[in-house]
Amino acid sequence: MDAPSAANRNSRKAKRAEPNDPTATARSTRPAPTGSRAPRPNAKTQQIIQRVFNGTGGSLSSRIASGISGGAKAFKSTRPVNAPNTMTLQVQGLKSSKAASNEGGGLKELLTFLERKAQVVSKTARNIRIKKSSINGDFVYITASKEDAEEILKLNGFAFAGTSLNITEAPGDLPPASDNNMSSTALEVKDALRNVLSLRYDSGAKLLNLSSLGEDAGLNQMGFFSGESKPEKLFRALMAVCDGLFKTAQEKRAAVASVSLAGNSIDDVLQIMSLTETFPDLVNLDLSRNHFKDLKGLQKWRYRLRKLETLLLNENPIEAANPNYAAELTNWFPRLQNLSGIQVRTPEQVAAMEAAARPTPIPQHGADFRDINGVGEGFIKEFVSMYDVDRQNLAAKYYDNESTFSIAVINSSPHPQNNQPPGWGAYIKFSRNHNKITHTSTRIQRLFVGTNLIQSAWQQLPPTRHPDLLAEFNKYIIDCHPIHGLPDPSGASPVGVDGMIITMHGEFEDQEPGTIKTAKRSFSRTFLLGPGAPGRNPIRVISDMLSVRAFNPPPGSTPEPTVQPPNADLQQQMVIELCNRTGMTPEYSKFCLDGANWNFDQALVMFNEKRAQLPADAFVTTSQ
Missing domain, CATH: 3.10.450.50 (Nuclear Transport Factor 2; Chain: A,)
Known part of the structure; x- marks a missing residue:
């Protein structure tokens, strides 16, 4: 989300620009508080935001559909641990590391280390990703998919910034999220962000309207319009708060089907990457009136949002710069039907593509024996x-x-x-x-x-x-x-x-x-x-x-009927008879009958085949 440049930053850019550069002049004189540019928080508020999205995870009894209300006390419930297909880990060692003196307490550096190191150790080509993180006391709690978490667990005992990390699976009853450790100002900011989301949610349409964030009165009152920090952090904070509203992916799908990010001057989806992590099953997305000028700005979403059906890119520079962008985006999103108001697929075509992609059994037409001269x-x-x-x-x-x-x-x-x-x-x-x-x-x-x-x-x-x-x-x-x-x-x-x-x-x-x-x-x-x-x-x-x-019968063959063993009396008679005919001990005779599924004739055949291999104690010793 490319937020509006503040006046002091614009003035510095103007000094570096060429004197005859009209673009630089226009950008340097544009007032920050007005327009639809996304907000830039000041330094103090930015630190609070950092704590907001690093401390998410409090489970809420309410949902967006009923409004995001209640004070900070409503958000101090115990966090769910190890939801389906996820695992929460407990990491100790950050506070005693050299990274603890960094901005944000070194959390960002720790998460980057864990993701990259786990990928190297596991020798996997896929990216290891930590979905959520929070600091509580001496511990950092991280949540990832079970597959990724198992790789991160292998880093237990590894050195990080001068200390040794202790990584274990988190206990089932985690303490409340870091609201307990947040200042009253931070809690007010967090509560205000919830209120912003509540006002921008339409429960009937299942729409979360985050368009023109720079014109939002609530964000203006909170002072998100100055400072040098990166603008996407505000959006990450909004997504982190929103992510904490739901316990399961199904609850997300039921509550939010559409998101509008129109009019936020976004030029690269990297600035709003957290959207796909919070709402991976989004159906409708409005990115109109932004600054996307080519496909490169959308490239990082190529393998995400696989259920997206509507994508609006109206009034973006890409429409004029690359008139053929629609064909590429249609290939990126397999369920896309409506692109900027134009139908690119019918529902029937989507259904046919999905049916063709489903695995089907290989047709069985019997053996194919093409011999050469026998x-x-x-x-x-x-x-x-x-x-x-x-x-x-x-x-x-x-x-x-x-x-x-x-x-x-x-x-x-x-x-x-x-x-x-x-x-x-x-x-x-x-x-x-x-x-x-x-x-x-x-x-x-x-x-x-x-x-x-x-x-x-x-x-x-x-x-x-x-x-x-x-x-x-x-x-x-x-x-x-x-x-x-x-x-x-x-x-x-x-x-x-x-x-x-x-x-x-x-x-x-x-x-x-x-x-x-x-x-x-x-x-x-x-x-x-x-x-x-x-x-x-x-x-x-x-x-x-x-x-x-x-054993499993091959396709097309008829399995042999299961033979029920005879009753105990008949078994005993068969053992005695086999002993008499073979000279074996009762124990080995029973072994032989059991191996033949109590088929007496087959047991005799087996005995004659294996007689030379049997040990001496398999036979009854004849007294002299």
Whole structure:
């Protein structure tokens, strides 16, 4: 908000300007108190304003719609802590720092330090932003989004201006906002600003009219028309007071849909940036009769006010300087329909754009298997069977010293509610899930390169049994596509060679280490196949990425019915019968039946498959 220049400041500008500069002459002779220029507070009042918007946060029982009334006592209620999606932190150390002697007690310097340092420490590209702050006694209370607050908490113990900061989450019952520490004059100013907002609010239209602030009688009486401080601080104070009127974002949306800032000589939205923080869901905004001359003055709002439908920029220099500004602003604000009185979109167009932007499921048309001379089919058939029974020779045949293998455990995937997912202890130490493993060194360590490392990793993974690929093909979804430009292992083709990419989705059963209990899991596996090196197998696996997750039937398949275990008496009979047939102890017989879901025939099959791997104590000792 570019407020009118005071006479003394204008005179200095006139002295620096060229003698024949008519613009400088006009600005130097313009009287400050008149006109629609935004007010500049004097030094004393400016200090009070600083305390006003740094000390906001008192929750009010009243709303703008019923007027902003009552004295200072009405605003000494306890502040809400950690509203939805926000977190309030308690920072100690400002008073003992060297910055405490700065103007405003060093609060601005502390907030800047916390925002910038948290962004550096978190290594994030987004800006860390503190939404609210206040000083109470030895503590500074700051409010930010939960995501940003968690990053700021990492600065606990960091040095700031010669002292160590102690940053913790604020207790649930914060003391009242800093009204307790404000002077009577400051309270009067704060109350007067509330009264200004009350007089400028139209509850029927949900309009907050902040136009022509320089002509406001209340602000004139308060002396906001001199001094060298920045004019946007007055607007920040108004927004801070206004922000304290509401406990939730929904209350803001219900009370204020439109704001007018017409006739305030604003030339850059940076001067009124706090508007988008206080009312981010604004629907209608009037910026007419200001000094916007180009899009640069509006640039900082490009990704804000995403629900704005009406924007008035009438009687701004930009209309003549850039006649094509409307097309750019229409792209900036996705719901904009009315720009300076001209319809730029219809409600139907807005609805169609929003519908097109919503994520939609990828259409499922079954597997897309585009094989080349049966290579893909032959590889899949051999791989599935050999992986279950002979992993060492499988790796030796299809993998070479440049082949890579990785596994990712997806332990948060959806699964049927009646099935408790098994544990991941045997897999987790190999998992390379990038959502969990963020350190580069660990990611490199868990990428297995070369036949020997791949064989070693496979040997440590639990034994598996996949459904028969031909008899139970409905339990798989397999896609195969040709791919071009792969590295030629022979080096003969500089443009690369052809290969294929195969993606499998399916299920398998594995065996927990140390027991014979089995668990069913879902998996996805992606292979990148290419020609083998001269003298080796004609097909090689360039890359093999496996992800495992809790069992969930693939789309289009029919889940197996849940088999209810027999009653206790029948279970006991089955255990005795299995002991007689296998020679196992009752304990291991029960393990075997439990792993087969109490299917006696399947338990016998499992016993015959795993008999050689069972320890000696699994069998009943025959007395001599």
